[in-house]
Amino acid sequence: MAYTGNPAPRLSDSAAGTLPLLAYLAIALVLMVADSRGDFGAKARAQLSVVAEPVWWLASAPTRIARSLRENVNTRAGLQEENLRLRRELEVSNARLHRLLAVAEENQRLRELLGGTRGYRLQARLVGILDVDLDPTRQRILLDAGSQDGVAVGQAMIDAGGVLGQVVEVGPRTATALLLTDPDHAVPVQVARSGLRLIAFGTGRVDRLLLPNIPQSADIRAGDRLVTSGIGGRFPAGFPVAVVENVRPDESGLFMLAEARPTARLDRGVEVLLVANTLEGVDDGPPLPPPPPEPEPPSEPEAPAADASAPAAADAADVSSDDPDAEDGHP
Amino acid sequence: MNRAVSAWILYGSLFLGLLVMVVPLPVGMDVARPYLLALLLIYWMLELPDRVGLGTAFLAGLAADLVSGTLLGEQAMRLVILAFLVQRFRARLRFFPLWQQAAAVGALLLNDRLVALAIHFAAGTGLPHWGTWVSPLLGFAIWPWLFLLLDELRLRQRERTG
Numbered sequence: 083m084a085y086t087g088n089p090a091p092r093l094s095d096s097a098a099g100t101l102p103l104l105a106y107l108a109i110a111l112v113l114m115v116a117d118s119r120g121d122f123g124a125k126a127r128a129q130l131s132v133v134a135e136p137v138w139w140l141a142s143a144p145t146r147i148a149r150s151l152r153e154n155v156n157t158r159a160g161l162q163e164e165n166l167r168l169r170r171e172l173e174v175s176n177a178r179l180h181r182l183l184a185v186a187e188e189n190q191r192l193r194e195l196l197g198g199t200r201g202y203r204l205q206a207r208l209v210g211i212l213d214v215d216l217d218p219t220r221q222r223i224l225l226d227a228g229s230q231d232g233v234a235v236g237q238a239m240i241d242a243g244g245v246l247g248q249v250v251e252v253g254p255r256t257a258t259a260l261l262l263t264d265p266d267h268a269v270p271v272q273v274a275r276s277g278l279r280l281i282a283f284g285t286g287r288v289d290r291l292l293l294p295n296i297p298q299s300a301d302i303r304a305g306d307r308l309v310t311s312g313i314g315g316r317f318p319a320g321f322p323v324a325v326v327e328n329v330r331p332d333e334s335g336l337f338m339l340a341e342a343r344p345t346a347r348l349d350r351g352v353e354v355l356l357v358a359n360t361l362e363g364v365d366d367g368p369p370l371p372p373p374p375p376e377p378e379p380p381s382e383p384e385a386p387a388a389d390a391s392a393p394a395a396a397d398a399a400d401v402s403s404d405d406p407d408a409e410d411g412h413p
Numbered sequence: 414m415n416r417a418v419s420a421w422i423l424y425g426s427l428f429l430g431l432l433v434m435v436v437p438l439p440v441g442m443d444v445a446r447p448y449l450l451a452l453l454l455i456y457w458m459l460e461l462p463d464r465v466g467l468g469t470a471f472l473a474g475l476a477a478d479l480v481s482g483t484l485l486g487e488q489a490m491r492l493v494i495l496a497f498l499v500q501r502f503r504a505r506l507r508f509f510p511l512w513q514q515a516a517a518v519g520a521l522l523l524n525d526r527l528v529a530l531a532i533h534f535a536a537g538t539g540l541p542h543w544g545t546w547v548s549p550l551l552g553f554a555i556w557p558w559l560f561l562l563l564d565e566l567r568l569r570q571r572e573r574t575g
Binding site for chain 1: 494545
């Protein structure tokens with residue numbers, strides 16, 4: 083009796099143990115699928131990041147304390163020396179800035195001459211990085227500012243070296259940014275020397291970007307500097323991204339493959355610059371040709387000609403403004 | 414007797430496990446970070462099976478996902494699988510000598526790495542850094558000390574309360 087009674091409870095015991103397991107696994111699976119497809123994860127995280135904030139705050143406390151200690155015990159001589167160096171750098175930067183201002187003015191004038199009405203205006207903001215190690219298989223960092231400080235999803239992140247990545251999730255007081263080198267990340271770039279437009283993908287390694295599907299005839303070689311092309315409007319144009327390290331044929335032999343090293347300090351900086359590309363004025367499509375100065379109802383035969391030239395001009399403007407996007411799609 | 418272990422020690426230690434998950438380490442060492450949260454969960458499941466179960470593991474995993482920025486539900490799944498295995502082999506694990514217990518814990522952590530690998534492949538993120546395989550070894554090395562430390566804490570607290 084005692085022996086026959088034994089197996090039954092064990093069986094029911096195991097069934098009772100397996101059922102909750104399956105239930106929990108199913109919930110976890112649904113969560114994972116929802117997170118990887120669609121933006122449910124980002125929303126949930128934004129809501130729930132309040133729970134994680136104290137942990138992040140505590141985890142980054144040692145670095146913060148060490149930093150403030152270091153600042154406090156700096157000697158007077160060291161501070162003076164640093165002050166001098168910074169002032170010198172500021173002068174150099176100011177000189178460079180003045181030249182850039184002149185160039186920007188010239189650029190604006192040329193733009194007006196071309197009749198373009200669309201211009202991007204840069205808004206920058208300095209944001210601290212919370213010194214916290216997130217999951218090492220995904221290249222992300224945590225920023226010490228959130229929606230309360232005006233951080234928004236999609237803002238580009240740069241440092242002194244160049245582009246670092248972009249903001250992907252925003253909580254009330256913290257934000258998560260995707261680094262340039264995450265496998266999920268791609269940035270439209272341009273070879274500074276030849277103007278060739280490409281897309282740089284992250285590889286998951288801190289020191290490597292990949293540029294696939296380059297045509298054989300393309301003008302690119304090791305040592306070329308890559309800058310953002312501004313296509314897509316997310317990253318402002320002209321910021322350095324990476325330096326090409328090598329170019330070789332890909333597996334198919336039909337295209338070239340380039341590897342590049344990011345110029346930004348991706349491993350560990352202290353502060354980054356968040357840059358937002360805000361449109362000046364309303365984005366109302368391609369610029370319209372200027373209206374004809376005088377109405378031309380009196381002369382009948384000339385009207386069709388004028389009509390024909392106006393759409394042609396509009397088409398031309400359309401093509402020239404859409405051209406980058408079209409090329410963006412091809413590679 | 415179980416009542417003697419205060420919630421402070423139990424949940425405080427789990428919170429510490431979350432904290433260790435994101436404390437900054439030098440570059441290169443962060444991939445081999447020992448999975449302290451899993452170790453703590455194993456310990457509490459061995460000692461307090463009626464208070465720590467699959468549910469605790471699931472919630473701890475979700476919190477870990479939020480804190481460390483992994484796919485929502487990834488660590489929840491990993492820890493639930495781990496907890497289930499510990500429950501299944503609890504009777505044997507408890508009466509192993511310490512070094513043998515550590516080896517079993519190391520095997521559990523290795524299995525956890527494999528589950529994580531499967532999840533990463535399914536999610537389409539690439540092959541992890543080789544350093545991640547050092548993490549179970551570190552867990553194996555830490556387990557005896559963690560076990561002794563927590564036992565000491567628990568016993569001392571029990572003496573104090575009664």
